[in-house]
Amino acid sequence: MQRTSVFRTMSLAGGLTIAALFFSACQPATAPSAEPSTPQNAATLAAEEPVAPADGNVREATEGGAPMLEGVVWQVVEYLNAEGALGETVAEATITFEEGRVGGNAGCNNFFAGYTLVGQQLTIAQIGSTMMMCEDAIMAQEQGILAALGKAAAYAPKEEGVALLDASGAVVLTLIPQPQASLTGVVWLATMVNNGQQAVVSLVEGAEITATFDEEGALFGSAGCNDYRTSYTLDGDAIAFAPIISTRKFCSAPEGVMEQEANYLAALETVATWSIRGDVLDLRDADGALAVSFRAAGR
Incomplete structure (x- = not known):
């Protein structure tokens, strides 16, 4: 994967605009909201009656029994693509929710935003991102992931991970815990x-x-x-x-x-x-x- 330091502006589905931000740069403007709809071929999960995670080493249950969204490095395995279907990632993408800040890497660029979490209801603020260029397939994945984050309204357990859901309950991202590296041998x-x-x-x-x-x-x-x-x-x-x-x-x-x-x-x-x-x-x-x-x- 080759990256260059060319800066760009990406207009994402759902009115999400990614502004070029550096670590101490200006605050991005608020993205316009979009009317929620159920994407074609997207699975739907109810953000209730959660089950315990299948893996035994990544997170504890919350007081209500739901898997812990915060404090885990999540790896994106599926995202809602431009065709409105859940597709597998072509490059590693990670997301972390912690202390009101969500961040990670969508495949090419690092991103960051604020969020609020009430129970399993999730709201993500305007997303900022660095602006490097990668291969077309990776950039398409990145736009899909960031657009999906902009639509996220809740989360729910899904197999050994969690799913982020839009306002209609449709799955927009599927996440599993990222395996943890060891200090040595790396x-x-x-x-x-x-x-x-x-x-x-x-x-x-x-x-x-x-x-x-x-x-x-x-x-x-x-x-x-x-x-x-x-x-x-x-x-x-x-x-x-x-x-x-x-x-x-x-x-x-x-x-x-x-x-x-x-x-x-x-x-x-x-x-x-x-x-x-x-x-x-x-x-x-x-x-x-x-x-x-x-x-x-x-x-």
């Missing part, structure tokens, strides 16, 4: 780095930062220009790193890579805790501030 790719100025920023375009934790307690990878190495110890969700050593090369491209490298290595020195959700690893300092966020390569 090449982690940094996606966000604390710059030491009370801001967490995305990586310089064209730069790559990696981290590999081996089972013997070594951490090594590329900081963007230079290779680095250290050791780590774990105690539950606490993690501590020994002093970091690195090579001493200078890279002139991409622009800003050396400053980013210095920020990354400095951020690692502040790390006190770790957590994994799905394929995302977050390292945080003792106050809970994000130091570095990674995504597992190849997932």
Whole structure:
């Protein structure tokens, strides 16, 4: 899958407009609402009389017995396509609901929005998205997923996962819990780095930062220009790193890579805790501030 940094505007079914937003950019305008209708060939579930999830390791039941929508990394397996039928995804897409914010990746771009949840009734606000371009089939999937999220009005159990329903009760998205990555045996790719100025920023375009934790307690990878190495110890969700050593090369491209490298290595020195959700690893300092966020390569 090839991505380019071309920005675009996508007009989605149901009046959903995706605005190009960056992590501290302006707020998107409110999308117009559409009259609910039952899509052709879409399954319909009642958002009541929930059943327990079939998998035993992803979520607890709510007080009313419904599966927990929040705090799980969901993988999209079906979405309502342009023909009004539920189709399978062609590229991995994930969704997470937590603390009033829904976000994830629809196949090419990251997206984010606010939401409210009352029982099993769900309302999602205007959705913002990054604006990279991918292959046509992936972009069609992305538009369908984001349009479906804009129509979501409730959720209900469905097989080993959940389904998001529109106002008429028709299924617009089918979700299953994403398998959780382990800390070791994975090449982690940094996606966000604390710059030491009370801001967490995305990586310089064209730069790559990696981290590999081996089972013997070594951490090594590329900081963007230079290779680095250290050791780590774990105690539950606490993690501590020994002093970091690195090579001493200078890279002139991409622009800003050396400053980013210095920020990354400095951020690692502040790390006190770790957590994994799905394929995302977050390292945080003792106050809970994000130091570095990674995504597992190849997932």
